[in-house]
Amino acid sequence: MIPMGYGNARRFLAKLAGPAAPEGWQGGLPFQYRVGPGPARLRLKVRSERGAGALHPIWNTFGIIRGTTYPDEWVVVGAHRDAWSPGAGDNVSGTVTVLETARAFAALARAALRPARTVVFVTWDAEEWGLMGSTEWVEELEDSVNAHVVAYINEDDVASGTRFAAAASPSLKPLIRDLTHYVPEPGGHGTVYDAWLREGLSDTSALRLDNLGGGSDFAAFTHHLGIPSASVSFGSLNGVYHSMYDSYAWMTRFGDRGYRAHRAVAQLVSLAVARLANAPILPLDCAALGGELAGYVTDLDSNLAARHWSVPTAALLTALTRLAAAGQAFAAARDSALADDLPAVRAAQVNRWLMQVERRLTRPQGLVSRPWNRSLEFASDVDNGYSTMAFPSVNEAIRFADPSTAERELADLVNHVDQAREAIEQATAALR
Ligand SMILES: [Zn+2]
Known part of the structure; x- marks a missing residue:
């Protein structure tokens, strides 16, 4: 991607003929945007690196605080350190948030308050080149990551405004939602939750969090291995993303004056960790x-109806309803076990099973179209890498007009949901 100013863009866009671009692609310049080809001809000067000259080493950095009680359970919090441009928002903001959380945990550790679990603070390299640093680490250490990582928190472009936005695996949404009650809002006098409510982004009872799409370092954790993940940020409508204007000067004067959004993200992430x-x-x-x-x-159902296929989804709904009920039974059993002082050894067994739940919503062979994507819960949309698709194995079969695959995938999904529910039931049994 090469961001350019409107003055140059206008010279290119104004000279394109052909069909009109779709409504969503029409921009702010005073003429109709068209998709070409031509008639204008452009000469573009490209400087490319080839052969050995194109090879660049990349580095991930790690800071680790070993847990006191459950050292083999790891919480990972990460941000990419590389950038397209100056990158004050994307992603100095995320990097400093990780560092600030690490600083707080280090201060607590020096005061003999170490976390019960191991916390891994990481900055990834080469995210902008295709999530390389995080993906290489997760793939290379797959067995360890699978065995140890309980959750991943991602911080990417987290403070380019004051409007709260978060995305998370459904199992982590209640935690993130709860934490917004404890952090002061960046631009006012209430909490982050108050500001969220005021903006009226949802009904008052259950403020909505997005699902994780694609385009950042959570992908290897959640879409490849099924590890619960989350990302929190404050943003605004601005045009600086991936441009030379994403600079320290812009951030200081416009993006986050007083760096209060930076502080709020650091507080939220530290609480979550x-x-x-x-x-x-x-x-x-x-x-x-x-x-x-x-x-x-x-x-x-509506995607299936749009195809006029009669592929029944009742079994999936039943399986998910039973999974939710198992989750409720687990929560009740957990609360009474905790009231009775659950020994750490038993808690560790319970956690082993809890870690299995979303991992069981993955399969080794992945999606038919994209084998790397092993999660049957969510994937990035194949036509838009930033947005999310739920039940991708089934929904892709619908999109690719393949009813027999849709039916087979639906049965396989039900099977995985049942296995995930069994992990919850095992966790409940381990409490007793
Ligand atoms: Zn980024």
Whole structure:
């Protein structure tokens, strides 16, 4: 991607003929945007690196605080360190948030308050080139990451405004939503939750968090391995993303004056890491997971109806409803076990099972169209890498007009949901 100023863009765009670009692509310059080809001809000077000259080493950096009680359970918090441009928002903001959280945990450790779980602070390299640093690390250490990582928090372009936005695996949404009550809003006097409510981005009872799409370092954790992940940020409508204007001067004067959004993100992330690292039972909400996924069956139904296929989804809805019920039963059993002082050894067994829940919504062979994507829960949309597709194995079969694959994938999905529910039931049994 090469961001350019409007003055240059105008000279190119104004000389394109051909069909009109779709409505969503029409921009702010005073003429209709067209897609070409021609009639204008351009000469472009490209400087490319080839052969050995095109090879550049990349580095991920790690800081680790070993947990006192559950050292083999790791909470990972990361941000990419490379940038297209000056990158004050994308991604100095994320990098400094990780560093600030690390600083807070280091201060606590020096005061003999180490986290119960191990916390891994990481900055990734070469994200902008295709999520390379995080993907290489997760792939190379797949067995360890699978065995140890309980959750991943991603920080990418987190403070380019004051409007709160977050995306997370459904099992982590209640945790993130809860934490917004404890952090002051960047631009005012209430909490982040108050500001979110005021903006009226959703109804008052359950403020909405997005699902994780693509285009950042959570992909290897959540879409490849099924590890619960989250990302929180403050943003605004601005045009500086991936441009030379994403600079220190812009950030200081316009993006985040006073750096209050930076501070709010650091506080939110530190709280999230603290909860994930210290709660005796991992704060993963399986009832929320089942409930939210059950909601997406309606979308699946309308996608099937649009094709005029009669592929029944009742079994999937039943399986997800049972998973949600198992999640509720687990939560009740967990609360009474915690009231009775659950021993750490038993808690560790419970957590082993909880970690399995979303991992069981993956399969080794991945999606038919994209084998690297092993999650059957969500994938980035094949036609738009930044947006999300729920139940991708089934929805892609619908999109590719393949009814027999859709039916087979639906049965396979039900099977995985049942296995995930069994992990929740095992976790409940381990509490007793
Ligand atoms: Zn970024």
